Amino acid sequence: METILPDSLRALRAALEQLPGIGPRSAERLALFLVQSEVEVARGLAEAMVAARERVRFCERCGALAELQTCVFCDDLRRDGALLCVVERAVDVLSVEKSGAFRGRYHVLGGRISPLNGVGPEDLRVEPLERRLVAGGIREVILALGSDVEGDATSHYLAQRLAGRGVRISRLAHGLPAGSGLEYADELTLSQALEGRRELV
Amino acid sequence: METILPDSLRALRAALEQLPGIGPRSAERLALFLVQSEVEVARGLAEAMVAARERVRFCERCGALAELQTCVFCDDLRRDGALLCVVERAVDVLSVEKSGAFRGRYHVLGGRISPLNGVGPEDLRVEPLERRLVAGGIREVILALGSDVEGDATSHYLAQRLAGRGVRISRLAHGLPAGSGLEYADELTLSQALEGRRELV
Numbered sequence: 001m002e003t004i005l006p007d008s009l010r011a012l013r014a015a016l017e018q019l020p021g022i023g024p025r026s027a028e029r030l031a032l033f034l035v036q037s038e039v040e041v042a043r044g045l046a047e048a049m050v051a052a053r054e055r056v057r058f059c060e061r062c063g064a065l066a067e068l069q070t071c072v073f074c075d076d077l078r079r080d081g082a083l084l085c086v087v088e089r090a091v092d093v094l095s096v097e098k099s100g101a102f103r104g105r106y107h108v109l110g111g112r113i114s115p116l117n118g119v120g121p122e123d124l125r126v127e128p129l130e131r132r133l134v135a136g137g138i139r140e141v142i143l144a145l146g147s148d149v150e151g152d153a154t155s156h157y158l159a160q161r162l163a164g165r166g167v168r169i170s171r172l173a174h175g176l177p178a179g180s181g182l183e184y185a186d187e188l189t190l191s192q193a194l195e196g197r198r199e200l201v
Numbered sequence: 202m203e204t205i206l207p208d209s210l211r212a213l214r215a216a217l218e219q220l221p222g223i224g225p226r227s228a229e230r231l232a233l234f235l236v237q238s239e240v241e242v243a244r245g246l247a248e249a250m251v252a253a254r255e256r257v258r259f260c261e262r263c264g265a266l267a268e269l270q271t272c273v274f275c276d277d278l279r280r281d282g283a284l285l286c287v288v289e290r291a292v293d294v295l296s297v298e299k300s301g302a303f304r305g306r307y308h309v310l311g312g313r314i315s316p317l318n319g320v321g322p323e324d325l326r327v328e329p330l331e332r333r334l335v336a337g338g339i340r341e342v343i344l345a346l347g348s349d350v351e352g353d354a355t356s357h358y359l360a361q362r363l364a365g366r367g368v369r370i371s372r373l374a375h376g377l378p379a380g381s382g383l384e385y386a387d388e389l390t391l392s393q394a395l396e397g398r399r400e401l402v
Contacts, residue, residue, distance in 0.1 A: 004298050006268040012253035015246045020234050026222060032292050033221050034250055035257040035266070042254035045216045046247035049235055052213035053243035056236040065236070067207040091233050097205050 009035055061132075063108030063125055064093045073106050080104045082139035086129065086158065088112050088146060096144060104142075107132065112145060112154040121157065129158075133165055143171040210236055262333075264309030264326055265294045274307050281305045283340035287330065287359065289313050289347060297345060305343075308333065313346060313355040322358065330359075334366055344372040348393075 005013070009031055016027035034042045058064065059071035066072070073079060073093070083104025087093055093106050109124045132138065143158055145151040159169045175193035176185055185193070206214070210232055217228035235243045259265065260272035267273070274280060274294070284305025288294055294307050310325045333339065344359055346352040360370045376394035377386055386394070 004273055004295065006253075006257050006266055008249070008253040008256040008268060009266065012249040015249040018242065018246070019231055021227060021230060029222060030220055031253065032266075032295075035253050036291070037254075039254055041219065042250045045219070046250045048209070048213040048216040049243045049247045049250075052207075052209040052232065052236050053238070053240055055209040056207050065207055065210065065233075067209060072205055090237070094205065094233075 058090060058108070062106045063090060063110060063128075064106050065090045071106075078103075081137055083142065084132065084138050084140070085142045085144050087144050088151070088154075092144065102142075109145075109154070112150045113157055114150050121161075126158070126161065130162070133162060133167055138167055140168040140170060143169065145171070147172070147174050259291060259309070263307045264291060264311060264329075265307050266291045272307075279304075282338055284343065285333065285339050285341070286343045286345050288345050289352070289355075293345065303343075310346075310355070313351045314358055315351050322362070325355075327359070327362065331363070334363060334368055339368055341369040341371060344370065346372070348373070348375050 012034065013024075013027045013031040016022055016030050017024060019027075022030070034045075055067050056065055057067070059066040059074055060069050061074045062071060064071040064073055068075075080103055083102070084107055085096055085102055085104055086107045086109060087096065088109050088111060090108050093108065096102050096106075107125070107129050109126070109129075111119055111124055113119060113121060113124070129141075133141070141158075141162060143155045145155050155171050159171070162169055173196055174189070175196050176182070176189065182190065213235065214225075214228045214232040217223055217231050218225060220228075223231070235246075256268050257266055258268070260267040260275055261270050262275045263272060265272040265274055269276075281304055284303070285308055286297055286303055286305055287308045287310060288297065289310050289312060291309050294309065297303050297307075308326070308330050310327070310330070312320055312325055314320060314322060314325070330342075334342070342359075342363060344356045346356050356372050360372070363370055374397055375390070376397050377383070377390065383391065
């Protein structure tokens with residue numbers, strides 16, 4: 001099979017295979033589609049790719065994706081600047097936005113503390129977070145990190161480091177995911193759901 | 202959600218969504234990956250795309266994908282030029298090659314006869330196929346078209362049109378796909394498998 005594909009097609013397939021979620025078969029199908037489509041399709045996609053990569057950067061204030069110096073979240077005056085949601089990665093901001101349940105501002109850490117991977121607090125945007133708290137006007141910091149061991153450890157580290165400034169520090173609830181039965185929940189999820197139970201009456 | 206993504210990122214997502222098999226969620230994931238990857242990744246993929254689209258063309262003789270005037274199948278002298286496999290599309294050549302069961306040459310029709318879509322024999326590469334038969338040296342034409350109604354009709358049309366030249370005309374067997382049980386076969390497949398049964402003893 002390797003020798004029967006034209007060289008440039010093979011190179012395109014290899015490049016497509018580097019993308020997340022694109023396996024060898026998808027890469028080949030996409031490459032074949034592109035070389036057989038109108039030339040404007042391939043060229044348009046290529047240009048959109050380079051333009052997006054060159055224009056999209058990180059907000060200087062919160063670290064979210066932006067095309068200007070600051071992002072639409074920091075610039076939106078209708079948002080509640082007293083609420084700060086701390087996430088690991090810039091894409092996590094989009095997940096929180098999609099929930100529609102948050103109208104405050106963000107702070108992107110740029111990862112989580114991971115001693116095994118040599119990532120300490122100094123590698124994350126923790127100091128800029130502290131500076132935002134020192135600048136004042138923030139009432140609550142919501143830690144919206146992953147619910148695995150490293151995410152939990154990072155949340156606890158941040159809670160301790162940010163404590164004592166008169167700012168409330170909370171983190172996302174852990175429990176049953178929406179629309180799921182008990183039989184699908186693992187033991188840790190169930191024990192956390194029990195521990196975090198809320199009184200109804 | 203629409204207003205929170207930077208413009209160029211949204212444009213890239215829209216372009217990616219045009220690709221086959223890429224839904225809205227995959228397109229967004231890929232776009233986010235690309236804007237956060239090294240700039241060489243996005244640029245390299247964009248260049249591979251344009252290069253492949255510009256360099257890959259169709260073999261002047263058989264219609265398969267090629268970078269030169271003729272393809273590797275027509276140029277390979279070890280292949281049996283007396284066997285000609287007729288397929289609908291250039292990508293079908295790759296499927297036949299992957300089977301490893303054919304070492305002859307190819308002829309790409311460029312589609313199938315489809316009155317509903319206004320595609321007649323004159324819109325396909327039928328005349329070039331006749332010219333190849335007239336030129337001589339071909340012992341058998343294997344029709345490897347789709348096994349649906351239009352593929353079948355096209356096969357029968359070609360069989361009639363190419364008959365009477367002393368060239369054997371065959372088509373692929375229709376029957377049970379490999380590794381499948383009877384319970385997964387639809388009635389038409391089963392009736393074709395029965396009709397095409399082969400004596401073992």
